[in-house]
Amino acid sequence: MTFESFHHMTIGELLTAQANHQPDRPFVRMPNGESCTYADVERQASALAAGLRGLGLRPGDRLAIILPNIPQFVLSIFAAAKAGLIICPVNVRRRKDEALARLAKTRPAALVTDAYHVAMARELRDDLFDLKQVIALEGGEGAIALNDLLNADATLPAPTARPDDPAAILYTLDKGATPDMGVTAVLMAAIAVIVGGVGSLPGAALGGMIIGLARNWGIWLLPSEWQSAIAFGILLLVILFRPTGLFGVKFRKAEV
Numbered sequence: 718m719t720f721e722s723f724h725h726m727t728i729g730e731l732l733t734a735q736a737n738h739q740p741d742r743p744f745v746r747m748p749n750g751e752s753c754t755y756a757d758v759e760r761q762a763s764a765l766a767a768g769l770r771g772l773g774l775r776p777g778d779r780l781a782i783i784l785p786n787i788p789q790f791v792l793s794i795f796a797a798a799k800a801g802l803i804i805c806p807v808n809v810r811r812r813k814d815e816a817l818a819r820l821a822k823t824r825p826a827a828l829v830t831d832a833y834h835v836a837m838a839r840e841l842r843d844d845l846f847d848l849k850q851v852i853a854l855e856g857g858e859g860a861i862a863l864n865d866l867l868n869a870d871a872t873l874p875a876p877t878a879r880p881d882d883p884a885a886i887l888y889t890l891d892k893g894a895t896p897d898m899g900v901t902a903v904l905m906a907a908i909a910v911i912v913g914g915v916g917s918l919p920g921a922a923l924g925g926m927i928i929g930l931a932r933n934w935g936i937w938l939l940p941s942e943w944q945s946a947i948a949f950g951i952l953l954l955v956i957l958f959r960p961t962g963l964f965g966v967k968f969r970k971a972e973v
Contacts, residue, residue: 727878729766729799732759745788753788758795765796767873768866772850774826776801776877779886781825781848783807783816783834789854789863793829801878804885810941813837819888820845827852835860901945905932908952914962923963927951 726734735744736759743752753761769780780802784790797804805823807816820828820841827850830838835853839860842848856862905928913924928948935947955962 725880727798727880727882728884729762729795729878732762732795732798735759745791747788758792761792761867762795762799763873764867764869765792765863766799768869769796769800769802769827770874771866771869772827772861774800774802774850777803778827779803779805779823779825779847781805781807781820781823781828783809783811783828783830783838785809785831787831789829789831798878798884799873801882803883806885806887809834810936812940812942813840817841817844820848822888823886826850829863830854832857904945905948908948910962912951912955912962914965917962917964920962920964 732755736755738755740756740759741754744755744758745753774780780793780797782790782793782804783806784793794804805820805825807819811819816837821844824845824847826847828838828841828848829852831854835851835857838851838853839858842851842859851860852863852866853860854863856865906925909924909928910921911924912927913920913922928951931947931951932944936944939947959965
């Protein structure tokens with residue numbers, strides 16, 4: 718498909734065009750090998766869009782999404798586009814206060830999430846006065862089940878979105894300049910130098926690589942706020958078992 722053939726379409730209309738052009742072609746593939754075709758996603762996205770509009774959401778309303786990389790995330794994006802909603806995705810690793818800071822700015826009218834985050838979503842509703850609906854994959858207390866919306870007998874109104882209308886808000890929480898700006902970077906650099914060995918340039922480079930990899934790999938198992946603790950843990954181990962660092966040189970005491 719060339720740019721000229723789709724630049725005048727919305728995201729929802731683009732899915733419809735692809736579903737009409739190649740309905741049986743796989744569009745979303747799951748880790749277990751199963752897949753959804755363009756026709757499958759088109760049908761479900763249209764049904765979900767109708768369900769969202771049936772809840773009272775109107776074009777221009779914001780739809781927050783707190784979901785991992787699963788097919789329902791893709792489905793929610795296209796359903797929002799078809800309903801004329803603006804998506805506001807939030808990383809699933811965010812703590813409640815971090816999610817609240819982002820959603821307080823975007824002011825969503827509804828939120829789609831999974832069973833793991835539905836309790837947090839219910840708590841967020843107390844602080845987000847614009848949040849009227851919480852939609853969870855499996856439903857639950859105070860939440861609407863996503864499957865209920867997919868199976869609801871609702872008709873999607875005629876699309877009103879235009880290609881130049883906003884489709885998403887990606888908020889990064891720019892904090893600006895603060896007195897402690899850069900302190901963490903300086904601390905991590907100092908730890909890298911100590912781990913690698915003071916006075917050794919290759920050691921400092923290796924230490925920086927070790928600290929960087931450990932901090933980023935560590936958050937796959939631990940919350941993001943533990944990144945600094947991981948670095949200080951490595952520093953403690955090096956001080957205990959190799960005080961001079963990986964490439965450090967043991968200095969001799971001067972003889973008098």
